Amino acid sequence: xxxxWFLPITTALGFGFLYGPILSLVIFSFNENRLVTxxxxxxxxxxxxxxxxxxxxxxxxxxLQIAAVxxxxxxxxxxxxxxxxxxxxxxxxxxxxxxxxxAPLVMPDVITGLSLLLLFVAMESLLGWPRGRxxxxxxxxHATFCLAYVCVVVQSRLVDLDLSLEExxxxxxxxxxxxxxxxxxxxxxxxxxSGWLLAFTLSLDDLVIAxxxxxxxxxxxxxxxxxxxxxxxxxDVNALATIIIGVVSLGVIAATLLQMRRPATKQGRx
Amino acid sequence: xxxxxxxxADTRPWRDPSAKPFVRIRDVTKKxxxxxxxxxxxxxxxxxxxxxxxxxxxxxKSTLLRMLAGFEEPxxxxxxxxxxxxxxxxxxxxxxNMMFQxxxxxxxxxxxxNIAYGLKRDRLPRGEINDRVAxxxxxxxxxxxxxxxxxxxxxxxxxxxxxxxxxxxxxxLLLLDEPLGALDKKLREETQFELVKIQESLGVTFIVVTxxxxxxxxxxxxxxxxxxxxxxxxxxxxxxxxxxxxxxxAGFIGSVNMVEGVVTEDEPDHVRIRSAELGCDxxxxxxxxxxxxxxxxxxxxxEKMQLSREKPEASHDANVTSGVVxxxxxxxxxxxxxxxLDSGKRIRVSQTNTVRGNPDAITWxxxxxxxxxxxxxxxxxx
Amino acid sequence: xxxxxxxxxxxxxxxxxxASRREDAPPPPRPWxxxxxxxxxxxLSGKALVIFAPALWLTLFFLVPLAVVLQISFxxxxxxxxxxxxxxxxxxxxxxxxxxxxxxxxxxFQDSLYVSAYFSSIRIALISTLIALLIGYxxxxxxxxxxxxxxxxxxxLVILPFWTSFLLRVYALSTFMRGNGVINNFLxxxxxxxxxxxxxxxxxxxxxxxTYLPFMILPLYTTLVKLDGALLEASADLGARPWRTFVxxxxxLSMPGIIAGSMLVFIPAIGEFVIxxxxxxxxxxxxxxxxxxxxxxxxxxxxxxxxxxxMLVVVVVPIMLMQRAQSAVVERR
Numbered sequence: 001x002x003x004x005w006f007l008p009i010t011t012a013l014g015f016g017f018l019y020g021p022i023l024s025l026v027i028f029s030f031n032e033n034r035l036v037t038x039x040x041x042x043x044x045x046x047x048x049x050x051x052x053x054x055x056x057x058x059x060x061x062x063x064l065q066i067a068a069v070x071x072x073x074x075x076x077x078x079x080x081x082x083x084x085x086x087x088x089x090x091x092x093x094x095x096x097x098x099x100x101x102x103a104p105l106v107m108p109d110v111i112t113g114l115s116l117l118l119l120f121v122a123m124e125s126l127l128g129w130p131r132g133r134x135x136x137x138x139x140x141x142h143a144t145f146c147l148a149y150v151c152v153v154v155q156s157r158l159v160d161l162d163l164s165l166e167e168x169x170x171x172x173x174x175x176x177x178x179x180x181x182x183x184x185x186x187x188x189x190x191x192x193x194s195g196w197l198l199a200f201t202l203s204l205d206d207l208v209i210a211x212x213x214x215x216x217x218x219x220x221x222x223x224x225x226x227x228x229x230x231x232x233x234x235x236d237v238n239a240l241a242t243i244i245i246g247v248v249s250l251g252v253i254a255a256t257l258l259q260m261r262r263p264a265t266k267q268g269r270x
Numbered sequence: 271x272x273x274x275x276x277x278x279a280d281t282r283p284w285r286d287p288s289a290k291p292f293v294r295i296r297d298v299t300k301k302x303x304x305x306x307x308x309x310x311x312x313x314x315x316x317x318x319x320x321x322x323x324x325x326x327x328x329x330x331k332s333t334l335l336r337m338l339a340g341f342e343e344p345x346x347x348x349x350x351x352x353x354x355x356x357x358x359x360x361x362x363x364x365x366x367n368m369m370f371q372x373x374x375x376x377x378x379x380x381x382x383x384n385i386a387y388g389l390k391r392d393r394l395p396r397g398e399i400n401d402r403v404a405x406x407x408x409x410x411x412x413x414x415x416x417x418x419x420x421x422x423x424x425x426x427x428x429x430x431x432x433x434x435x436x437x438x439x440x441x442x443l444l445l446l447d448e449p450l451g452a453l454d455k456k457l458r459e460e461t462q463f464e465l466v467k468i469q470e471s472l473g474v475t476f477i478v479v480t481x482x483x484x485x486x487x488x489x490x491x492x493x494x495x496x497x498x499x500x501x502x503x504x505x506x507x508x509x510x511x512x513x514x515x516x517x518x519x520a521g522f523i524g525s526v527n528m529v530e531g532v533v534t535e536d537e538p539d540h541v542r543i544r545s546a547e548l549g550c551d552x553x554x555x556x557x558x559x560x561x562x563x564x565x566x567x568x569x570x571x572x573e574k575m576q577l578s579r580e581k582p583e584a585s586h587d588a589n590v591t592s593g594v595v596x597x598x599x600x601x602x603x604x605x606x607x608x609x610x611l612d613s614g615k616r617i618r619v620s621q622t623n624t625v626r627g628n629p630d631a632i633t634w635x636x637x638x639x640x641x642x643x644x645x646x647x648x649x650x651x652x
Numbered sequence: 653x654x655x656x657x658x659x660x661x662x663x664x665x666x667x668x669x670x671a672s673r674r675e676d677a678p679p680p681p682r683p684w685x686x687x688x689x690x691x692x693x694x695x696l697s698g699k700a701l702v703i704f705a706p707a708l709w710l711t712l713f714f715l716v717p718l719a720v721v722l723q724i725s726f727x728x729x730x731x732x733x734x735x736x737x738x739x740x741x742x743x744x745x746x747x748x749x750x751x752x753x754x755x756x757x758x759x760x761f762q763d764s765l766y767v768s769a770y771f772s773s774i775r776i777a778l779i780s781t782l783i784a785l786l787i788g789y790x791x792x793x794x795x796x797x798x799x800x801x802x803x804x805x806x807x808x809l810v811i812l813p814f815w816t817s818f819l820l821r822v823y824a825l826s827t828f829m830r831g832n833g834v835i836n837n838f839l840x841x842x843x844x845x846x847x848x849x850x851x852x853x854x855x856x857x858x859x860x861x862x863t864y865l866p867f868m869i870l871p872l873y874t875t876l877v878k879l880d881g882a883l884l885e886a887s888a889d890l891g892a893r894p895w896r897t898f899v900x901x902x903x904x905l906s907m908p909g910i911i912a913g914s915m916l917v918f919i920p921a922i923g924e925f926v927i928x929x930x931x932x933x934x935x936x937x938x939x940x941x942x943x944x945x946x947x948x949x950x951x952x953x954x955x956x957x958x959x960x961x962x963m964l965v966v967v968v969v970p971i972m973l974m975q976r977a978q979s980a981v982v983e984r985r
Contacts (some may be wrong), residue, residue, distance in 0.1 A: 110943045
């Protein structure tokens with residue numbers, strides 16, 4: 001209803017606020033000067049420095065591995081959880097499962113991290129497993145909180161799913177498991193993909209939980225970045241950020257274009 | 271179809287050239303981009319009329335209504351309501367209220383709050399608002415439903431709340447967008463009469479948009495048939511049905527048999543049309559404004575023709591043809607016969623079933639004669 | 653239907669065809685049938701497994717850890733591995749002694765640091781949520797009302813920052829706001845002396861709004877885009893001016909989006925550690941940071957556990973109850 005200057009200007013300022021810092025980060029990654037905010041000339045030297053930093057490279061590799069494995073575990077368990085909650089209306093402990101699968105979403109990272117660390121320490125002294133802490137414990141921790149996110153994403157898709165499709169398959173003689181693999185899985189595949197990507201990103205992004213449950217010699221990328229930027233400005237972090245932003249932007253733009261070109265399968269917007 | 275209330279001649283201001291119209295629409299065009307949704311429409315509507323805009327989807331009837339309400343501005347042309355030019359007047363300052371097709375009841379407000387909404391905007395005192403709301407609730411027979419929320423009502427009740435809300439501010443003009451469209455058939459027929467009763471008792475001018483010709487015929491004092499953004503015909507329901515001015519109007523309302531023909535005799539008191547499709551001549555007992563040998567169309571309603579086994583007396587050696595019964599649709603009160611004429615053209619003839627369980631009724635595969643009166647059909651040049 | 657085929661043809665069936673039909677009867681082994689048979693052999697129905705696997709994982713790695721935290725919050729710091737006292741001690745006469753130390757909890761109330769950290773966390777989260785709402789609402793409204801071809805692009809621009817690293821975005825903001833950062837350099841062009849923005853509560857507000865603004869915009873957008881335009885027209889038709897329509901129709905009907913968006917900002921903000929530690933000053937007290945310091949700097953695990961339990965009781969449990977109440981209301985509609 002309200003046309004005028006207010007909405008466009010607020011929106012433009014809002015996007016300026018969101019993108020200003022990111023753009024300056026990208027621009028100053030090509031700065032020759034060590035001071036990230038004083039422009040002195042174009043240079044790619046920080047990119048070179050980044051790729052010669054063994055600590056950064058090994059942390060990045062470790063983070064990618066942990067993210068891939070924990071996202072996959074979270075995908076499988078989260079999907080099962082969503083199927084249980086949406087499809088099985090009545091079973092003992094349904095409320096408990098629903099609570100456990102949504103609580104991690106509101107749990108502060110510090111609590112999740114601390115509680116898992118205390119668990120791993122107690123288990124080690126009681127059972128002798130897991131011996132020490134490192135990539136295994138980080139993976140378990142990440143899989144746990146990512147599971148909740150996958151579960152939410154898949155749940156919302158399953159709720160929308162037309163039950164008569166599954167009933168039609170059963171009517172034509174398919175067993176429940178077969179129905180799941182033949183009908184349900186292909187239809188919810190987009191939700192599974194976005195759930196996996198979400199879990200992967202969250203794992204790659206996590207600093208707090210990983211800091212609690214990691215051990216010596218297993219520093220993830222966010223941990224390395226955090227210790228660097230805590231000490232002040234470091235231009236090679238700018239270079240790393242530019243690479244990450246570039247990759248993510250390409251991915252998101254490609255996904256959006258694909259979605260826009262494909263005729264909408266769901267009715268309505270959003 | 272229900273009998274319309276009798277209207278005395280003096281209550282038909284559109285027949286009086288000196289009467290002052292209440293709503294004057296002059297040369298209104300509305301374009302969305304390059305597409306003209308409404309094209310050069312001029313229309314006068316008089317006080318206390320119940321005017322129906324009838325047309326298919328995309329005919330521009332809703333756009334015309336939205337321009338009256340003020341949601342769209344005409345690209346060109348003027349709209350006057352009660353002598354006041356409406357251009358540039360926002361919806362909230364117009365003496366007009368609208369009943370929306372979806373009813374647009376505010377879901378977070380109770381029935382009372384919905385009805386009181388417009389009154390509150392006029393800053394009426396609380397007591398007066400409460401009285402008016404109670405009055406409207408009793409008008410639409412929903413006295414006990416005031417505190418309910420819209421989602422707790424049935425479709426018919428919601429429709430009545432929407433009507434009450436739109437009437438609350440005593441608008442001079444009420445616009446109704448498909449007011450009965452969301453109701454099922456039985457409820458629709460009941461509500462039609464209620465709507466007319468309320469309109470007559472309050473003396474408000476109604477403009478109703480509908481795609482349902484039966485609804486338009488039942489409700490309206492006059493109908494404006496719209497086609498592709500233009501007004502195809504304006505007239506009383508009987509005019510529209512019995513004397514359509516074009517092939518579009520004849521075909522849009524009711525069922526009709528339409529044939530092409532050539533004028534062979536063109537006299538001031540009659541014309542003769544030769545139609546190869548019918549396989550006979552058509553004799554029309556009035557003059558028609560046309561050229562000799564002009565190709566034109568002749569339309570006749572199925573109930574205006576008679577069927578017989580024996581060839582009836584043909585006056586002027588015309589208006590009788592023959593064919594074979596192909597299909598019979600038994601509707602109870604009448605039967606619709608589909609006749610294949612000798613030319614291959616198929617026509618429909620309906621006959622009232624006056625005899626109970628008639629064993630002698632015309633049946634399938636019979637050869638029959640079809641005949642009609644001199645003035646039973648309409649000659650159409652466009 | 654084809655199964656009944658032979659019966660309709662009483663003539664002799666050729667031997668080859670008969671053989672091929674017989675082969676058709678059991679379906680060829682496929683992964684899913686094998687999975688089903690395998691499960692049945694172990695005595696597990698598919699349904700039980702579907703429920704059991706995630707339930708087991710969540711119990712082991714979500715529920716049990718919280719119990720461990722609760723247990724350790726009742727012990728005291730000791731030097732050793734692990735650095736806390738055992739709850740159970742076995743005496744030589746065969747009795748088991750359980751020691752519950754309440755000192756950690758008492759400390760939480762005695763030391764004003766903890767109480768003020770809780771209050772300050774809530775204050776900072778509330779103020780940031782409010783700012784995010786004030787910025788996010790007009791943006792969501794503008795996107796919802798934008799022409800179709802613009803809407804997807806604008807939405808993408810809102811979502812995109814979320815997929816990039818959270819940590820790096822906070823870092824970007826810090827380079828923007830620091831003493832010799834972009835903003836102060838810009839102000840310097842007009843002769844305005846640099847403003848101290850970093851290491852203040854203000855920087856923390858900006859940081860939270862900056863990182864969580866997309867979470868505010870998306871739910872608001874979803875409710876606003878579903879808002880029926882006819883309702884706004886009906887309101888105008890009944891005499892309401894645009895601002896009135898906004899207050900009495902748009903705002904109340906977008907309340908679910910306002911609540912959802914506010915929750916999505918408030919919840920992560922209240923336990924935030926990274927933003928206060930990178931952008932805030934030494935005086936910026938937030939409970940997540942206190943817990944972190946208690947654990948890493950003081951290595952007082954039991955105290956950290958008590959802080960966590962108090963945080964659960966004071967903050968997380970009310971939020972969960974609120975969410976349940978809200979979803980119950982939504983379901984009843």
